[in-house]
Amino acid sequence: MASLTPTLRTSLRLTRPGRSTVASASSWHTTPLASSSSQLRSLHAPALAPRRIPSTRTPYTTPAAVLESASRNLKQHTDKFPTWEALFASTSHSLSELGLAVKERRYLLWVLEKYRAGFDIAEIAVPTKPKRKIRGWGPKVQNGKRVR
Incomplete structure (x- = not known):
């Protein structure tokens, strides 16, 4: 088995039938998995469906109705989304090229997945958190603003 080439070794899966402590060349069985590296890659991690x-x-x-009901100032x-297909075919990379911030991208992609699953957007829309009110006196807080 030591004389196998590296490419042949990667395309073969070595399995051992028993649990004996002494390994001999006859106790190993080889089973071919794939004949080329592209087939081997497809077995390892299949591509995602579109x-x-x-x-x-x-x-x-319309895309405007979806973005308006999703709230969070996405309207x-x-x-940036002229058609229905342009909205639902967008990826995180394409949204970043359009100029959406990271939180907006993540929220928009989450809303689109929920819509694909059959949920109503108006029911699942999560508003932004309001700013925290700062209470108390002292050097950290001056005129209601945090000072570092």
Whole structure:
């Protein structure tokens, strides 16, 4: 077995039938997995299927309606998605190229996945957290603002 080439060794899976302490060359069995590296890669990590573009439902017929009901001030980005397909085919990388911030991208992709799963966007929309009110006196707080 030591005389196998590295490429042949990667395309073969070595299995041992028993649990004997002494390993001999006859106790190892080889089973071919794939004939090329591309087939081996497809066995290791299959490619993701393209995301499904759902059909429009009654209150949501345009990208503007989806972004407006998702709240979090996403309606300011309606001009960046001219069609329904452009909205639902977008990825994190394409959204960053369009100029969306990280939190906006993550929230928008989460909303789109929930819509694909059949949820109503108005019911799952999460508003932004309000700013924390600072209470107390002292050197850390001056005129209601944190000072470091």
